[in-house]
Amino acid sequence: MSGKPTLTYGDSSSVVPFWAKPELVSKLEKVAPHPEGTKDLARDVRAGLRSAVAHNRNVRIAVDACVHCGACLDACPAYLATGDVHNSPVGRADLVRQALKGDGGPLGRLERWFGARPLDDAGVHALATYYYQCLECRRCGETCVFGIDQADVTRSVRSVLADQGLVSRYVATVIEASERTGNNLGLPPPAIKSTIDFCRDEIKEEKQLDFPVKVDAPAYALFVPPSADFFLNLETLKGYMTFFHLAGVDYTFTTEHAELGNFGLFVDEKHLRAIADHLVGIARKLEVKFVIAGECGHGWRAFKQYVIPRLEEHGIGAAHVFHLVIDAAKRGAVKFDPTKNGATRYVYQDPCNYARGGDLIDEPRFLLERVVTNRQDSPHSRERTWCCGGGGGMLTDELMPLRLEYAKLWFDDALSIGAEHVVRPCAICKAQLNATLPKLNKARSTKVAYSGLMDLVYRALVP
Amino acid sequence: MDSVIELTVFLVLPYVTLVALVVGAAIRIRSWLSARAITGLRSVAVVPNTFRTRGVLKDLFRRVFTFYTFSNMETDRTLYVGSLLFHYGIVIVLASHLALVVPVPISAQLHSEIALYLGGASGLAAFAGLLLLLGRRVGRPRIRSVSFFDDYFAVGLLVGVIVFGLLQTLVFRPDYMDTVSPWLISILTFQPNLAPIAGVGTVTIVHIALTLIFLAYVPYGKMVHVVAYLFNPTVTRTSQPVGAEIPAPDSGLWAARPRGGPDER
Ligand code: SF4
Ligand code: SF4
Numbered sequence: 020m021s022g023k024p025t026l027t028y029g030d031s032s033s034v035v036p037f038w039a040k041p042e043l044v045s046k047l048e049k050v051a052p053h054p055e056g057t058k059d060l061a062r063d064v065r066a067g068l069r070s071a072v073a074h075n076r077n078v079r080i081a082v083d084a085c086v087h088c089g090a091c092l093d094a095c096p097a098y099l100a101t102g103d104v105h106n107s108p109v110g111r112a113d114l115v116r117q118a119l120k121g122d123g124g125p126l127g128r129l130e131r132w133f134g135a136r137p138l139d140d141a142g143v144h145a146l147a148t149y150y151y152q153c154l155e156c157r158r159c160g161e162t163c164v165f166g167i168d169q170a171d172v173t174r175s176v177r178s179v180l181a182d183q184g185l186v187s188r189y190v191a192t193v194i195e196a197s198e199r200t201g202n203n204l205g206l207p208p209p210a211i212k213s214t215i216d217f218c219r220d221e222i223k224e225e226k227q228l229d230f231p232v233k234v235d236a237p238a239y240a241l242f243v244p245p246s247a248d249f250f251l252n253l254e255t256l257k258g259y260m261t262f263f264h265l266a267g268v269d270y271t272f273t274t275e276h277a278e279l280g281n282f283g284l285f286v287d288e289k290h291l292r293a294i295a296d297h298l299v300g301i302a303r304k305l306e307v308k309f310v311i312a313g314e315c316g317h318g319w320r321a322f323k324q325y326v327i328p329r330l331e332e333h334g335i336g337a338a339h340v341f342h343l344v345i346d347a348a349k350r351g352a353v354k355f356d357p358t359k360n361g362a363t364r365y366v367y368q369d370p371c372n373y374a375r376g377g378d379l380i381d382e383p384r385f386l387l388e389r390v391v392t393n394r395q396d397s398p399h400s401r402e403r404t405w406c407c408g409g410g411g412g413m414l415t416d417e418l419m420p421l422r423l424e425y426a427k428l429w430f431d432d433a434l435s436i437g438a439e440h441v442v443r444p445c446a447i448c449k450a451q452l453n454a455t456l457p458k459l460n461k462a463r464s465t466k467v468a469y470s471g472l473m474d475l476v477y478r479a480l481v482p
Numbered sequence: 483m484d485s486v487i488e489l490t491v492f493l494v495l496p497y498v499t500l501v502a503l504v505v506g507a508a509i510r511i512r513s514w515l516s517a518r519a520i521t522g523l524r525s526v527a528v529v530p531n532t533f534r535t536r537g538v539l540k541d542l543f544r545r546v547f548t549f550y551t552f553s554n555m556e557t558d559r560t561l562y563v564g565s566l567l568f569h570y571g572i573v574i575v576l577a578s579h580l581a582l583v584v585p586v587p588i589s590a591q592l593h594s595e596i597a598l599y600l601g602g603a604s605g606l607a608a609f610a611g612l613l614l615l616l617g618r619r620v621g622r623p624r625i626r627s628v629s630f631f632d633d634y635f636a637v638g639l640l641v642g643v644i645v646f647g648l649l650q651t652l653v654f655r656p657d658y659m660d661t662v663s664p665w666l667i668s669i670l671t672f673q674p675n676l677a678p679i680a681g682v683g684t685v686t687i688v689h690i691a692l693t694l695i696f697l698a699y700v701p702y703g704k705m706v707h708v709v710a711y712l713f714n715p716t717v718t719r720t721s722q723p724v725g726a727e728i729p730a731p732d733s734g735l736w737a738a739r740p741r742g743g744p745d746e747r
Contacts, residue, residue, distance in 0.1 A: 072517075077526050077715050079517040083510070084710035087633050088565075089625040093555045104627045113628065133631070160528035162551050164565075165707060166717035168528055171521045239734040269738035288522035309735055323724055324523035342725030350731060378530050378721055402530055403554070 039191035067179030094162035100424035108159035108169035155411035157375040178287030189415035202246035208274035233271035244313030245446035258473030279318035285412035316370030316445035366438035369404035370445035390479035405429040409451030444472035506701025568611025574604035646689035
């Protein structure tokens, strides 16, 4: 295939995700792939867009109310980093508006007369490319005076494209793994169990605490971390386990749905629901009364805005692990020694989906204040936080040129106040930082480190 | 010839505008209400921690009356200043126009002075704001690249409406309380009477004609923003709090307290 795409300022069209092959699509959509050439892609996409706009009020208003003021250009990390107007909130939405113009009917004829060109296959691919360069970070929605949230438009458009078999290979692969194995990474139960045992050993060594951990066993609560915590973020995992032990939380892990993340949120409602309903089913099967979410931004948004309402229908309560730590800390059931995290300057950066869609802003700050001695908010924080640059299903290698550009925004923000350690309690943030920080540090000759929040809780917890 | 123009502007156009406005508004509002879903989520609020209707209203109020989300933009302040000037100016101007149809218990002298100073000042503010916004749209390449026919058409009409309005208020100062006012009331009460307005100056005719065309266009273009955002679930609905009801310390959730746990130490 061709070499690495080059990114020139003002045009990001060259950075295109790999598209899922028909076999993968058909597994996902559970329909036979369309044989080449038997369908009118552009026509079907247009019909899909029309219906998405007609059914979702937030999407409808986004298309109707926008005054092209461009305030969102200034807010969008994708636009600021690339300078490509199609890779911006209003620019992306206009691809949809243009696609819907000149379509059918007398009004369409009038619009065609005014120069509107009906969508063609090239237009569909432009639509797909730019809609997969969106981080779904919702910074635009926060800034737009009308609250026009292009992230939700992105979700709708991607859903329409997926229905026609056009979906990012990375996102499709993750969804497929999640629906097949119960977690994004496809980790089999023995791998999950042995990671838990490995962490128990480490905790024994580091904290002199030895305790049993329930897996797939009856308990009051079910604990669901993102699967990356069983793989990449073991310090975070140790944080959860140690806290639960010290606070006396009666919980179990599950190997059947070892995943808080839900990539359905990035593409369409159908998969969002399928993945989430599976989790609800496991909670009911285990007959737990409570479900606890781990550290993951988009996973938390899906959990808060979809899973919790479903759990409530079955009388099951739910919260984020931070809520529990705060509760226990306030009661004095756990104690922290912040000096254990040294004198490092920790800078907190809110994961997008905590700050804009998850209502989890003050909670992590409450904890950070107690577990480190030297902490500061990033200049752009709370609802103004920058996306890590890997959100919205962009955490894939072929999009690295964009991810690196997007990442400079939060990196510069952190450097501007002398950060030594960036705290981002989110699995996607951590994976993105893991991949980009070495390059960013090298370019600026800095040594910024990163971690989640439960990692720091782990070190500060007094055994 | 004159009477043809007058008949068109003062009789035909007003009712065409009224129909266009009502039909357009009905079509739009119906399409907003019939779109019921919000992409599968319980809440799509863009402002964090808006758990109560009060909080939602407070933010909506702040958003619309202070344009606060524009005030902390990364690079651009003209939008903030221009939007404030234009919208405050135009709202005061519009409110002042109410005096054409509802009687105000003040002397004609005072009325005319208020119209001159308050009306003139707010009209000028709106005009300045509009020029700032238009200048920004034309002068900044990135804003120009997201500007379409619609954006210029609406703004162009508004420039005309405001210029001819200001000409009346500040330069020609015709007596409209005995001409425009009775005519407008007659139109709105569906008993059209063109007699009072006959022979009114050209500037007034143009101002009225442009205004009517603009109003007729409102439901079909971006001008719907004035009401559309009130239907946007991202800024008009609450979010739901989580974590407020953590099971009590003596519940089963915390029952696995280790031997010699913190409480006993
Ligand atoms: S800020 Fe809102 S109204 Fe302005 S261009 Fe962006 S989406 Fe449109
Ligand atoms: S969600 Fe984020 S990346 Fe996507 S358009 Fe909005 S601001 Fe840009």
